[in-house]
Amino acid sequence: MTHSETGPQDAQPQRGAQEAAEDVVARILARAGGSVHSTEGTALQSGAETGGERDGDQLDREERSALRRVAGLSTELEDVTEVEYRQLRLERVVLVGLWSTGTAETADVSLRELAALAETAGSQVLDGMLQRRVTPDPGTYLGSGKAAELAELVASSGADTVVVDGELSPSQRRGLEDIVRVKVVDRTALILDIFAQHAKSREGKAQVELAQLEYLLPRLRGWGESMSRQAGGRVAGGAGIGSRGPGETKIELDRRRIRTRMARLRRQIAGMAPARETKRGRRRSGAVPSVAIVGYTNAGKSSLLNRLTAAGVLVQNALFATLDPAVRRATTPDGRSYTLVDTVGFVRSLPHELVEAFRSTLEEVADADLLLHVVDAAHPDPAGQVAAVRAVLADIPGADDIPELIVLNKADLATEEDLLRLRTRFPGAVVVSAHTGAGVDRLAEQVAELLPRPDVEVDLVVPYTRGDLVSRAHSVGEVLAEEHTGRGTRLHARVDGALAAELHDAAALAQP
Structure with a gap:
């Protein structure tokens, strides 16, 4: 967001919400005996909210802001009869987490990230509970005693949703809801809801819907006898008298409809693949190298893309602000052209459904010649973010063989000690600030060094009628020398094989 777009009236509510979330996290950690870090460690850093002139007009920001949830919508289970997976109306939430392994700092980071996810979905975080437990309870996730304590906390705070920092089995979710009597949402459902809000392209919406249905299918259930009613095969279609008899139960019918819809979505996504492959084929045929920007969510990938290309891609201080890839x-400083691909951000325990649904989008990563791995240097656990991103990349065929360049972003927010520690841990990393532009020139030089160079050297005369070939040699090749003669342009350059063949054919026409 540019400075002109953020006035004092807009900034004050944002700071107030962040301070309130900080107070909640501090209270939860203090209750659990954990430690509280400075506000620089929050997942949503106040300093990252403002953009620069490189971020463009940010025309999508107003539309994105309109997706904030409306106050007064309740998700209590008093009148629910048969719908299990409703649209999430996250509004006033209570956080729940388990501290089973690791240190207090690890629990701190995980809880802050959950609070940031809830805020990104449009929620107000009221309070929370962090329990030290080796393994989750198979019935209620927390255990009966802590679940009863959670119910009292929900009732006293007036919350209408509980957000659990983990993935709940259907029985755990049902057991916890029966006790707290409000909607229980796990981490996976929360991330899916954020994706559903932010998806804009036709393919992105189809991918999100497919992931939601894959998540829903094993969790579909009802209350009472509403899902056990049976009807003949044609009754559901309104056939009426004469068609009744043993048939599917309502829950079986809903499951079949979901599977049918999932199959249709998979066909739609597969049908969009040729268009993507055609675009990538054009870039490959032009011998234009590709650089994919990957990294943890809210690490500053889109800001870095804007800084390098002035692309005007939406930049927002929120998790998963970018879903649709931008190319x-x-x-490069020496004049070679290449493409930059901005990809969806990753997160710890990224839902398997999303990885599968977005596999077609992640193909852009597999086709890249270089990975710019953007890391939030001001985050309290950047090494954990790097590990989470690399775990997702390991599931993409061919991504392990692509050269990787670590980019330590947000240097203007990180301390000198943090940067020194990270540069020691990740040798060869480049320190930048996409917000201020510091270090971006050094990054561009490093990218130029790591990009593959053309492998065919030519020294010939190109007729003036084929100036297009000379221009391509400048954009995708490496021109070593150029001289204008009476017969044409003498070109000494390194180019790819396809362009070298065209240059030789054109040079043959220039022979006397």
């Missing part, structure tokens, strides 16, 4: 052209 922009950039130029």
Whole structure:
């Protein structure tokens, strides 16, 4: 967001919400005996909210802001009869987490990330509970005693949703809801809801819907006898008298409809693949190298893309602000062209359904010649973020063989000690600030060094009628020398094989 777009009236509510969330996290950790870090360690850093002139007009920001939830919508289970997976109306939430392994700092980071996810979905975090427990309870996740304590906390705070920092089995979710009597949402459902809000392209919406249905299918259930009613095969279609008899129960019918819809979505996503492959094929045929920007969510990938290309891609201080990949052209300091691909951000325990549904989008990563792995240097656990991103990349065929360049972003927010420690842990990393532009020139030089160079050297005369070939040699090749003669342009350059063949054919026409 540019400075002109953020006035004092807009900034004050944002700071107030962040301070309130900080107070909640501090209270939860203090109750659990954990430690509280400075506000620089929050998942949503106040300093990252403002963009620069490189971020463009940010025309999508108003539309994104309109997706904030409306106050007064309740999700209590008093009148629910047969719908299990309703649209999440996250509003006033209580956080729940288990501290089973690791240190207090690990529990701190995980809880802050959960609070940031809830805020991104449009919620107000009221309070929470952090329990030290080796393994989750198979019935209620927390155990009966802690679940009863949670119910009292929910009732006293007036919350209408409980957000659990983990993935709940259907029985755990049902057992916890029966006790707290409000909607229980696990981490996976929360991330899916954020994706559903932010998806804009036709393919992105289809991918999110497919992931939601895959999540819903094993968790579909009802209350009472509403889901056990049987009807003949044609009754559901309104056939009426004469068609009744043993048939599917309502829950079986809903499951079949979900499977049918999932199959249709998979066909739609597969049908969009040729268009993506055609675009990638054009870039490959033009011998234009590709650089994919990957990293943890809210690490500053879109800001870095804007800084390198002035692309004007939406930049927002929120998790998963970017879902649809953006491809922009950039130029190295020595004049070679390459493409930059901005990809969806990753997160710890990224839902398997999302990884599968977005596999077609992640193909852009597998086709890249270089990975720019953007890391939030001001985050309290950047090494954990790097490990989470690499775990997702390991599931993408071919991604392990692509060279990786660590980019330590948000240097303006990190301390000198943090940067020194990270540079020691990740040798060769480049320190930048996409917000201020510091270190971006050094990053561009490093990208130029790591990009593959053309492997065919030519020294020939190109007729003036084929100036397009000379221009391509400048954009995708490496021109070593150029001289204008009476017969044409003498070109000494390194180019790819396809362009070298075209240059030789054109040079043959220039022979006397």
